[in-house]
Amino acid sequence: MMLKLQTKTLLALASVMLVLILVITLASLASFRDFSIRAATEQTRTAAEMIRVALTESMLNGTIHERDSLLNRIAQIDGLDEARVIRGPLVQQQFGDGLTIEGTTDTTDYQVLNTGKAIYTLMGGYLSAEFRATVPYIASSQGDVNCLNCHAVPEGSVLGAVTLTASVKHMRTAALLTIVVLVGATALFSVISLLFLRRLLQPLVTTANEIEQAVRQAKTGDFSVRVEQRSNDEIGAIARHFNSLSEGITTKLSEIRHNVAHLIQSQPMANGDLLADTANTVSGLVKVSQFKQAIEEDETSEEVYQRICEVIQHEFNFTSNSIYEVDETKKQLNVISVNNIAQAPLEWCNRDITEKCTACRAVRTGHCINGTENTLICRSFSNEARQNGKFYLCLPVIQSGGVGSVIQLVLEAKDLKRAMDAKPLIESYLREAAPVLQAKSLMASLRESTLNDAMTGLRNRRFLEEYSDTLVNQCKRRGTSMTLIMMDLDYFKKVNDTYGHDVGDSILIDLANILKAHVRESDLVIRYGGEEFLIILPDTNSEDGFLVAEKIRKAVEEHQFQAGSVLINKTISAGVADYPSDGQAFWQVLKYADVSLYAAKDAGRNQVVRFTPELWISEEKY
Numbered sequence: 001m002m003l004k005l006q007t008k009t010l011l012a013l014a015s016v017m018l019v020l021i022l023v024i025t026l027a028s029l030a031s032f033r034d035f036s037i038r039a040a041t042e043q044t045r046t047a048a049e050m051i052r053v054a055l056t057e058s059m060l061n062g063t064i065h066e067r068d069s070l071l072n073r074i075a076q077i078d079g080l081d082e083a084r085v086i087r088g089p090l091v092q093q094q095f096g097d098g099l100t101i102e103g104t105t106d107t108t109d110y111q112v113l114n115t116g117k118a119i120y121t122l123m124g125g126y127l128s129a130e131f132r133a134t135v136p137y138i139a140s141s142q143g144d145v146n147c148l149n150c151h152a153v154p155e156g157s158v159l160g161a162v163t164l165t166a167s168v169k170h171m172r173t174a175a176l177l178t179i180v181v182l183v184g185a186t187a188l189f190s191v192i193s194l195l196f197l198r199r200l201l202q203p204l205v206t207t208a209n210e211i212e213q214a215v216r217q218a219k220t221g222d223f224s225v226r227v228e229q230r231s232n233d234e235i236g237a238i239a240r241h242f243n244s245l246s247e248g249i250t251t252k253l254s255e256i257r258h259n260v261a262h263l264i265q266s267q268p269m270a271n272g273d274l275l276a277d278t279a280n281t282v283s284g285l286v287k288v289s290q291f292k293q294a295i296e297e298d299e300t301s302e303e304v305y306q307r308i309c310e311v312i313q314h315e316f317n318f319t320s321n322s323i324y325e326v327d328e329t330k331k332q333l334n335v336i337s338v339n340n341i342a343q344a345p346l347e348w349c350n351r352d353i354t355e356k357c358t359a360c361r362a363v364r365t366g367h368c369i370n371g372t373e374n375t376l377i378c379r380s381f382s383n384e385a386r387q388n389g390k391f392y393l394c395l396p397v398i399q400s401g402g403v404g405s406v407i408q409l410v411l412e413a414k415d416l417k418r419a420m421d422a423k424p425l426i427e428s429y430l431r432e433a434a435p436v437l438q439a440k441s442l443m444a445s446l447r448e449s450t451l452n453d454a455m456t457g458l459r460n461r462r463f464l465e466e467y468s469d470t471l472v473n474q475c476k477r478r479g480t481s482m483t484l485i486m487m488d489l490d491y492f493k494k495v496n497d498t499y500g501h502d503v504g505d506s507i508l509i510d511l512a513n514i515l516k517a518h519v520r521e522s523d524l525v526i527r528y529g530g531e532e533f534l535i536i537l538p539d540t541n542s543e544d545g546f547l548v549a550e551k552i553r554k555a556v557e558e559h560q561f562q563a564g565s566v567l568i569n570k571t572i573s574a575g576v577a578d579y580p581s582d583g584q585a586f587w588q589v590l591k592y593a594d595v596s597l598y599a600a601k602d603a604g605r606n607q608v609v610r611f612t613p614e615l616w617i618s619e620e621k622y
């Protein structure tokens with residue numbers, strides 16, 4: 001059980017006071033007892049001396065036989081209760097037993113007669129009111145009267161003793177009275193002190209209780225509780241400072257909250273704990289900023305999407321999700337990832353969204369599609385998923401005013417609240433990702449454009465420079481060969497000269513289409529120079545490659561090109577070389593294909609020549 005501050009202080013003070021009273025009582029008792037004994041000792045010693053003098057005088061005067069009445073008179077002295085003389089053995093020997101009362105009565109008498117030392121004692125215990133003194137009379141030849149004149153005893157021997165009893169009752173009464181007064185005064189002082197202290201502690205205790213209450217509330221994020229300022233002393237100052245601290249925290253937190261709301265464009269999550277909520281949201285924003293830094297340094301949009309996946313999975317713990325991207329034509333949706341797996345098959349939406357991107361409601365409207373309450377809001381959400389109790393939240397990523405991609409969270413009933421709470425922060429991530437994704441895709445298409453030939457749409461020589469290593473590595477990895485076909489239009493100059501460059505251009509475009517139409521999707525058609533084209537056939541040996549080249553040659557020969565208002569026929573010549581059987585270096589094989597092309601030209605054109613080592617007569621090394 002926790003003792004309150006006030007109770008503890010009052011208990012401590014009460015204990016101190018009790019001990020003080022006890023000490024005062026005991027000290028008073030001890031000192032009064034000591035004083036009583038001293039006073040009674042002095043009194044009885046004086047009385048004993050008087051009796052001795054009186055007895056000596058009686059002996060000298062010959063009235064010793066009247067000593068009985070002398071002792072009775074002495075016993076009448078105020079404060080003395082009894083005076084009794086005891087005759088010692090030597091005196092008894094000399095003068096007989098004496099009076100009956102002069103015999104020894106108790107051990108104290110014997111002890112005094114034997115030792116010659118006086119005994120002073122309180123009779124009957126510590127608080128007794130009766131004091132007894134048994135004082136010996138010692139034979140001495142010194143002083144006024146020589147005892148040895150009358151007593152036939154040796155010097156220093158014990159003649160007898162006198163036992164006196166005196167009442168110390170009046171002293172005890174006085175002592176008890178004093179103690180009562182002292183204790184009473186101390187008790188009164190204690191009570192007054194306790195009351196005063198209680199009054200003094202009251203504001204401190206009340207303020208402390210209120211602060212404790214306010215701190216308790218503050219721990220739950222509620223800083224609205226204020227403490228009443230009851231005085232102008234330090235306690236009042238504590239209350240005042242506490243209030244201004246709470247005020248400051250509330251204001252600053254509200255300010256932070258306001259700024260955070262501005263940043264995430266929504267009210268931050270609020271579970272009632274202002275501090276914890278704000279801290280959570282701020283740390284969420286810090287992560288958003290770190291995310292932004294990371295994606296800016298990423299190279300491709302794929303890496304950015306990968307990071308979005310990681311955030312959704314690890315930061316927000318939504319494992320079922322999809323990411324879709326609107327393609328360049330703005331007509332289709334590409335699946336970027338499903339459940340964090342890149343380019344996985346569609347799982348949560350119908351196929352129609354990939355064929356027509358406006359089938360996706362998020363793409364069509366550019367708004368967040370909240371399928372957490374009504375899963376029928378988007379018809380493209382998979383029926384199967386709906387029947388399996390799945391919900392969804394689709395967040396569009398807006399780029400240049402249009403939807404660039406869509407992040408879809410697929411949820412179970414237990415995740416709905418969590419998803420709605422997380423939505424503003426996820427949207428913050430997406431807002432940061434949007435311009436970066438746009439920049440990456442612009443960069444990619446820019447880069448793509450530098451690798452393509454603008455007129456024919458074919459890859460260009462620059463692409464070949466970048467891609468040749470990949471092609472070679474693929475061949476090595478798969479253990480296959482690839483065929484390079486270098487081809488050139490025959491007498492193309494004539495076309496330009498006769499029909500003009502525009503006709504020449506259109507013939508080149510037509511030729512590019514013929515070439516593309518006669519190779520596989522995986523083959524590469526490159527505009528290598530003006531009217532020179534290179535076809536790369538991966539995983540193809542030179543025999544098959546030769547057949548492809550021949551097929552193309554034939555197709556061109558049979559094709560009629562539009563030259564202004566007339567149709568004309570054109571032919572091509574081609575040289576075929578094979579990597580790696582003709583050469584170990586890509587550019588060497590390319591040169592061999594070129595050499596073969598020129599051999600075809602030399603042989604009369606409109607033909608395909610397969611490279612043979614005899615064709616290579618140059619000393620030039622690669």
Ligand SMILES: Nc1nc2c(ncn2[C@@H]2O[C@H](COP(=O)(O)OP(=O)(O)OP(=O)(O)O)[C@@H](O)[C@H]2O)c(=O)[nH]1
Pocket residue numbers: 488489490491492493494496500501502503504505508529530531601605
């Ligand atoms: N219209 C047009 N002509 C081009 C283009 N690139 C190159 N040429 C022309 O193609 C012609 C090539 O001529 P030549 O190298 O003499 O070859 P050719 O006339 O085809 O004769 P052979 O190759 O020997 O059969 C030149 O007149 C170039 O100007 C282009 O993009 N458009």
